[in-house]
Amino acid sequence: MTFQLVCIEPKELTQYKADMQEAFQKGFEDAFGKTDAVILPEKDIDQSLNAEGSAVYKAVVDGEMVGGAVVIINESTQHNHLDLLFVKNGVQSNGIGKKIWFELERIYPNTKVWETCTPYFDNRFKEQMIPIYMFFFLGEENSSNDVGRNTGGYDMTV
Numbered sequence: 001m002t003f004q005l006v007c008i009e010p011k012e013l014t015q016y017k018a019d020m021q022e023a024f025q026k027g028f029e030d031a032f033g034k035t036d037a038v039i040l041p042e043k044d045i046d047q048s049l050n051a052e053g054s055a056v057y058k059a060v061v062d063g064e065m066v067g068g069a070v071v072i073i074n075e076s077t078q079h080n081h082l083d084l085l086f087v088k089n090g091v092q093s094n095g096i097g098k099k100i101w102f103e104l105e106r107i108y109p110n111t112k113v114w115e116t117c118t119p120y121f122d123n124r125f126k127e128q129m130i131p132i133y134m135f136f137f138l139g140e141e142n143s144s145n146d147v148g149r150n151t152g153g154y155d156m157t158v
Helices: 010-032 042-049 096-107
Strands: 003-007 054-061 064-072 079-087 113-120 130-137
Touching (some): 003 096, 010 042, 010 054, 042 054
Parallel strands (some): 079 113
Antiparallel strands (some): 054 064, 064 079
């Protein structure tokens, strides 16, 4: 399996957004059941794609797009944000999400803080979606390429 995380081409954006929406929709519906609501509206994706400092990546395995991520990079503070990360339906549970994350860490080694907000899809909370905010603080002692391979390298605030 040959994995790459590369910048998305403008001509690929329509399929990229559709794959992302499908992955988020399936994740929600697997936890909460079928819904007519659109879980990730295109306007929300566009807001991330067009944000100042955004970088848009596709994950490619053996020449096929299998997921992606949108990050917002603040060059001055290096407090960066993972806005969206998805793995395409049908290829989950193969470590692709983890590979995306590790590659983002490699691409942005000067990051001091990674921030993300993740919808918590859990059957125990069917009445509400609870966003989980995670902050990953990277100090000098954690600046090696192995940071993130285990939670011992992070302080996590939820």
